[in-house]
Amino acid sequence: MKRTHIIALVLIAAAIAYMLVTMSKDLTTYDTIASARQKQGQYIHLIAKLDRSKQIEYNPVENPNYLAFYAVDSLGGHTKVVYHSAKPPELETSERIVLKGKMNGEVFDCKEILLKCPSKYKDDPAHQEKDLEHKMQDY
Numbered sequence: 001m002k003r004t005h006i007i008a009l010v011l012i013a014a015a016i017a018y019m020l021v022t023m024s025k026d027l028t029t030y031d032t033i034a035s036a037r038q039k040q041g042q043y044i045h046l047i048a049k050l051d052r053s054k055q056i057e058y059n060p061v062e063n064p065n066y067l068a069f070y071a072v073d074s075l076g077g078h079t080k081v082v083y084h085s086a087k088p089p090e091l092e093t094s095e096r097i098v099l100k101g102k103m104n105g106e107v108f109d110c111k112e113i114l115l116k117c118p119s120k121y122k123d124d125p126a127h128q129e130k131d132l133e134h135k136m137q138d139y
Contacts, residue, residue: 033077
């Protein structure tokens, strides 16, 4: 091989390695509330459900950019969530909530909320069939 070919291959390998390292920073995992408490001040993603047993604090007349509610994860951990923006309209009907932000003490300071709503399965025939099977088993 010529020296220029070797140099070109090394440069291509370095570029690929750089892209992989850069892209791996964008890969995220979901944390539980317990692990979020151990990562105080770090930007993380929580996946949880709205704790419907506790009241949602939102008064758009007084402050439209303050929302507070409680979230519960799949392991039973719970925390208060404070979101400084308008309340998402489907918050109460969402199946799961992805919360992006930082844990500050016992409160999760949320910067972004992504809702996972069950309504997207409403017209899916496979989902309707599975739902029907579950209902039939209950009888």
